[in-house]
Amino acid sequence: MSYTTSGFGKITRHDNLFQERVHDAYKAKGKLHEPSVCPQCGAVFHEGRWQWLTAPADAHQEICPACHRIHDHYPAGFLSMKGEFFQSHRDEIMHLVRHHEQRERQEHPLQRIMAVEEKPGETLVTTTDIHLARDIGEALHHAYQGELEFHYNPEQNLLRVNWEH
Numbered sequence: 016m017s018y019t020t021s022g023f024g025k026i027t028r029h030d031n032l033f034q035e036r037v038h039d040a041y042k043a044k045g046k047l048h049e050p051s052v053c054p055q056c057g058a059v060f061h062e063g064r065w066q067w068l069t070a071p072a073d074a075h076q077e078i079c080p081a082c083h084r085i086h087d088h089y090p091a092g093f094l095s096m097k098g099e100f101f102q103s104h105r106d107e108i109m110h111l112v113r114h115h116e117q118r119e120r121q122e123h124p125l126q127r128i129m130a131v132e133e134k135p136g137e138t139l140v141t142t143t144d145i146h147l148a149r150d151i152g153e154a155l156h157h158a159y160q161g162e163l164e165f166h167y168n169p170e171q172n173l174l175r176v177n178w179e180h
Contacts, residue, residue, distance in 0.1 A: 041080040041089075053079035055086075058124040065124045081125040081143040090129050090141035092148025093175045097137040098161065100180040105138070108155065112140060115154050119147055145174035152176035 051060040052070035058079050059068040065079055084090065094112075101108060109131075119126045126147040132139045142148045149165065156163040161180025167173070 048075040051075040051077040055082040084143045092142035092145045094140040094148045095177045098179040148176045
């Protein structure tokens with residue numbers, strides 16, 4: 016397993032505050048009203064985070080970051096899977112990918128698979144969150160070994176995960 020960590024540097028400020036280097040257009044600009052409900056998926060912003068709850072009738076309407084990314088076709092994570100082993104065990108591996116997403120999504124509504132795209136010799140999965148792409152890649156490596164690479168771009172808050180076996 017190899018990790019790419021270029022672009023990270025020590026933060027030094029005398030007031031112990033730091034400027035966020037990554038501008039994520041999908042993070043809320045300010046504090047959201049509580050409770051807020053996403054009109055597209057039904058997730059509820061409550062106690063400072065998005066959760067799967069029943070929304071009160073008077074909840075504010077606010078599109079969650081995951082639905083916003085899906086609408087804009089702008090993934091945060093890319094997982095590329097390829098190789099002879101992958102091709103011969105594709106159904107089993109895709110079941111693991113979907114199962115992992117469902118388990119994570121129950122606790123973290125913003126972690127979703129956006130699309131699964133078939134390319135010659137490769138399957139590309141896009142996600143709404145960098146953590147989901149990383150976690151699925153690590154689950155594949157744990158279950159089947161193979162080669163796993165991470166490429167993180169901090170300027171765009173984008174993670175590319177390549178798994179080959």
